[in-house]
Amino acid sequence: MWKRVNCLSDRPLSRAGNEIFLKAVIQAIPAYIMSFFQVPVANCESFRRSLADHWWGRENGKKKMHWRSWEWLTAGKDLGGLGFQDFVVFNQAMLARQCWRLLTEPNSLCARFLKGRYFPNCELLEAPKPHSSSCTWRSILFGMELLKEGIQWGIGNGQRTKLLSDNWIPGIRPFMLSPRIAIPVGATVSFLIDEDQGGWDVDRVRAAFEDVIAEKILQVPISKRGGEDFISWPSTKFGTYTVKSG
Structure with a gap:
């Protein structure tokens, strides 16, 4: 993300072009890994900082003043914001999507494997979080928290x-x-x-x-x-x- 952002330092874009670049290119970079694993909050904070700094711009090697909060940037346009994605929320939403697939496709190889390993005697929504759970299972439970709020x-x-x-x-x-x-x-x-x-x-x-x-x-x-x-x-x-x- 840092490399992509800095490659345009000598080619300034319009405000609209900058918005499209950040949403279509920068935000898409961590999308794949966020679909399977819970990314540490510190990494999401680095993503946020890189995106926000580029949006507000730099002058003489120093970042300019951020005139609005990150909450405003991530608010939907119908709410007066700009619609940038909150990386932590996006990460959890993508993992919730994986949980939904486990619910809708209980006979898939992945669902049967996880059931045999982590919740052989109960439903997915009641599955425990053992101390020896893998990064994959901890990530699924992170998405499960959001899924339970919606189903x-x-x-x-x-x-x-x-x-x-x-x-x-x-x-x-x-x-x-x-x-x-x-x-x-x-x-x-x-x-x-x-x-x-x-x-x-x-x-x-x-x-x-x-x-x-x-x-x-x-x-x-x-x-x-x-x-x-x-x-x-x-x-x-x-x-x-x-x-x-x-």
Whole structure:
């Protein structure tokens, strides 16, 4: 990155050309390695410094004043920023993409190998981080932190989704749940389902949670086909993606 930036010191670009150069060339250099490994924060800070210094320019061998913060540079243009990528966030997003592939392709060689090595007796989302874990596995768990913030469970029989710790109620995060009655920590959503009727146990739901949250729960659809719960990505303008857990 340093070499690419300094090769243009004798060929100044316009402001627009400089922006395109930084986004299309400089930011693309670490993209491949960031897709597989967690890059140390110190390296990301070096990337950030190199990019920011070149954007604001140099004069007489000294860098010019940085008139706006890095947070402003990385904010989207619809928010008034310039849309440069934050390298730490980008790194985590690329690793989260690898985690998503492990979820959607559980029979791939990579997924089967990692399962046999690190989580043979549980799901990927519950996989531990042993002290002897490799750099690859630590990187995947780093991306998993972000993935867990975005995925959402769809309800089938409710036996795989953790009632108090998984994200399964649209618009309600797990930390917002404060049950009125005692619910075991490891309880699943099946605790709130009437198996005979194949729907929500309305009385239990209303007894367990406040009215606002209870109404949200009762609006969550239960799969008519039954079967296992499934993982989905919340609906966006790009569509909704679903995958069977396990």
